[in-house]
Amino acid sequence: MPSAALLDAAAVRGQLKAWLVEQAYPLWWEVGADRVNGGFHEKLGLDGKPTNDARRARVQARQVYSYSVAAKSGWNGPVREAAEHGLTFFLNHYRRPDGLFRTKVAPDGTALDDTVVLYDQAFALFALAAAQSATPENRRAEEMAVALRQRLLDTLHHAQGGFEESHPRTLPLLSNPHMHMLEASLAWMEQGGDGGWRDLAEEIVGLALTRFIDDDMGGLKEFFDGDWRPQAGTSGRIVEPGHQFEWSWLMLRWAALTGNKAAADAAWRMIAVGEGPGVDPARGVAMNALLDDLTPHDPVARLWPQTERIKCAVLAALATRDDADRSDTYWTMAANGGRGLMKYFDTPVKGLWRDRLNPDGTFVEEAAPASSFYHIVCAIQELDQALGTAGHPG
Numbered sequence: 001m002p003s004a005a006l007l008d009a010a011a012v013r014g015q016l017k018a019w020l021v022e023q024a025y026p027l028w029w030e031v032g033a034d035r036v037n038g039g040f041h042e043k044l045g046l047d048g049k050p051t052n053d054a055r056r057a058r059v060q061a062r063q064v065y066s067y068s069v070a071a072k073s074g075w076n077g078p079v080r081e082a083a084e085h086g087l088t089f090f091l092n093h094y095r096r097p098d099g100l101f102r103t104k105v106a107p108d109g110t111a112l113d114d115t116v117v118l119y120d121q122a123f124a125l126f127a128l129a130a131a132q133s134a135t136p137e138n139r140r141a142e143e144m145a146v147a148l149r150q151r152l153l154d155t156l157h158h159a160q161g162g163f164e165e166s167h168p169r170t171l172p173l174l175s176n177p178h179m180h181m182l183e184a185s186l187a188w189m190e191q192g193g194d195g196g197w198r199d200l201a202e203e204i205v206g207l208a209l210t211r212f213i214d215d216d217m218g219g220l221k222e223f224f225d226g227d228w229r230p231q232a233g234t235s236g237r238i239v240e241p242g243h244q245f246e247w248s249w250l251m252l253r254w255a256a257l258t259g260n261k262a263a264a265d266a267a268w269r270m271i272a273v274g275e276g277p278g279v280d281p282a283r284g285v286a287m288n289a290l291l292d293d294l295t296p297h298d299p300v301a302r303l304w305p306q307t308e309r310i311k312c313a314v315l316a317a318l319a320t321r322d323d324a325d326r327s328d329t330y331w332t333m334a335a336n337g338g339r340g341l342m343k344y345f346d347t348p349v350k351g352l353w354r355d356r357l358n359p360d361g362t363f364v365e366e367a368a369p370a371s372s373f374y375h376i377v378c379a380i381q382e383l384d385q386a387l388g389t390a391g392h393p394g
Helices: 004-030 057-068 079-094 118-134 140-155 176-190 195-212 241-258 261-275 304-319 324-345 372-389
Strands: 111-113 296-298
Touching: 004 057, 004 324, 004 372, 057 079, 057 118, 057 372, 079 118, 118 140, 118 176, 140 195, 176 195, 176 241, 195 241, 195 261, 241 261, 241 304, 261 304, 304 324, 304 372, 324 372
Parallel strands: none
Antiparallel strands: none
16 A cells, blocks of 8 residues: 555645646746747746746757657647747757857847857757657757767866866866756666767766765765866855755666666765755755755755755655655655645746745745746656656556
8 A cells, every 4th residue: 555655745746747737838838939039938927928038048958858748747738849849949049050059049049148058068968868759750869969969078078077167168167067967868878879878977977976076074066176176165165955956866867777886875965965954944945055064055945956856855765665664755755845846836827936935935026937847847757757656657
């Protein structure tokens, strides 16, 4: 018989899926897609109307992913049309002649910032993986992704492993884009990509284990000097609970694929940091940032860490199925993460979200950023899939 913790997680899953399929997917396609210029709007105001913000590459790539996988959540809308709508704009306006991707364009597609930033390249690889998964008969996305991967190795590869942030070099170096490079590599591995994806994933996991993660504290840091040492000053001490969860989710996936015990051990320690000092019990949400002594640094709670809390919790629950009590602890963590996330969905127009929850429990009044949709979609799908694996399909 399913445990109370698993049934609780399933109940939360039902609420999240209903909101996603009935409210969010339709709204962000009907209003969030730009029918004049193509692509997707950067934000929707709390009145449900698009803003006229410049468009970042990462947002367009994330929307391509969100609609490429929409059928998995049960959305019966024009999934393929929506994904291709985003991908066409992305490839036409962000892809430079050298095969790398620029950072920002105007709503009409005019280039505003031609800079090549690692974070955006990671999301280009991720969007191409999602597009390939949605249309496996078309190998164009895979060919572009392999070419982009090689271009990055040729131009941004760091001598000590991983990648530079940009070319020419800018400092600090960042762990965050490497997380998304790992995410993209795993996405390609899972759909049968060539061996280069496994090699890249292995290099990034090794870099995380030897440079990003603090052996004493157990948490992963964000900002580094040019030789992969934590940056001097406060920035080098920052530990983000959301990224502890997100890296844990990836490390558990890598451990399941490869049997890498060090990756799994690191994941359990990062989960403890994120779920312990990283969660504010008064609000029931994960905070933005701690310092390396695990005291709060930025107690504001953005939406995206709540989604990562769900994702790592459900993989942790599956990984500990042989220990019912421990597994239930993680199902409870997933349910609590889902309830925390739903607080952000209380908006005047259903299908939008809030982004920042203040320490006093009030939300910042601001437009809903499209960038959050990818986090939300992935979290709900991970919860749904994990419950199915646990014998409780939706």
